[in-house]
Amino acid sequence: xxxxxxxxxxxxxxxxxxxxxxxxxxxxxxxxxxxxxxxxxxxxxxxxxxxxxxxxxxxxxxxxxxxxxxxxxxxxxxxxxxxxxxxxxxxxxxxxxxxxxxxxxxxxxxxxxxxxxxxxxxxxxxxxxxxxxxxxxxxxxxxxxxxxxxxxxxxxxxxxxxxxxxxxxxxxxxxxxxxxxxxxxxxxxxxxxxxxxxxxxxxx
Numbered sequence: 001x002x003x004x005x006x007x008x009x010x011x012x013x014x015x016x017x018x019x020x021x022x023x024x025x026x027x028x029x030x031x032x033x034x035x036x037x038x039x040x041x042x043x044x045x046x047x048x049x050x051x052x053x054x055x056x057x058x059x060x061x062x063x064x065x066x067x068x069x070x071x072x073x074x075x076x077x078x079x080x081x082x083x084x085x086x087x088x089x090x091x092x093x094x095x096x097x098x099x100x101x102x103x104x105x106x107x108x109x110x111x112x113x114x115x116x117x118x119x120x121x122x123x124x125x126x127x128x129x130x131x132x133x134x135x136x137x138x139x140x141x142x143x144x145x146x147x148x149x150x151x152x153x154x155x156x157x158x159x160x161x162x163x164x165x166x167x168x169x170x171x172x173x174x175x176x177x178x179x180x181x182x183x184x185x186x187x188x189x190x191x192x193x194x195x196x197x198x199x200x201x202x203x204x
Contacts, residue, residue: 002061003037004091009053009060010035011122012196024048069100071107073124077148077188093124093195104129105192108140111147114164119194125150126193133190140188143175150191160185 010020010031017035018028024045033039041049050057075088093107110123119125127140135154141162142148151162151173159177164170175185 001037002040003035005060006031006049007035009055013053023052068094068096069105070094071105071126073107073109075109077108077142093126095126095193099192102128106189108148110150112149112170114149114151114166114170115194116166116169118165119196124195125191126195127189128192129189131187131189133187138191140191142186142188144183148188153187 010017013020015023016028017031021028021031025048026041026045030039030041030045034041046057046060050060053060070092071094072089073091073093074086075090076086078086090109095105099105105126105128108125108127110119110121110125112121125140133139133153137153138150139153140148141151141153149164149170151164154161154163156174160175160180162173162175164172175183179185
């Protein structure tokens with residue numbers, strides 16, 4: 001939707017609503033209405049937005065034909081609550097038909113810096129829902145009631161090692177078999193794609 005595209009394009013430029021308004025000659029209130037979905041820009045403002053962000057009108061207004069499956073982006077995942085019953089949703093991400101046919105997928109918003117600087121809080125992980133994995137897979141895991149986070153998993157004698165790409169802030173963590181069951185550790189799925197919010201995607 002236009003309001004979502006505009007919001008994330010503005011955030012990518014690290015601009016306030018007032019700063020963007022000044023750049024294209026409108027008020028902060030006008031930008032706020034556009035992002036709130038209560039108003040749309042006129043033709044001149046639309047062209048200025050496209051020129052400034054370097055995007056097409058079709059991209060800005062998300063007019064391209066949809067040929068994939070849209071996944072709700074989950075803000076939070078609650079232990080014991082089925083994915084389809086979670087209501088804290090922040091927009092949608094699309095995956096291809098072939099990808100959707102290969103398994104069950106969901107999208108979740110990143111909440112920490114475990115894979116910074118490549119991906120930051122607010123960006124998106126596309127996850128294939130499954131508990132099984134191969135050593136070295138990047139998985140979305142949840143320890144106890146903590147927010148989900150991405151870790152690379154390796155089986156070791158007596159337990160499991162969890163490794164974050166940002167090892168300076170998130171050192172490797174070893175969980176014993178007892179820890180895995182008592183905390184517990186939940187493997188929510190394998191991360192298949194990482195996306196800078198609404199703009200690009202990259203395979204992991």
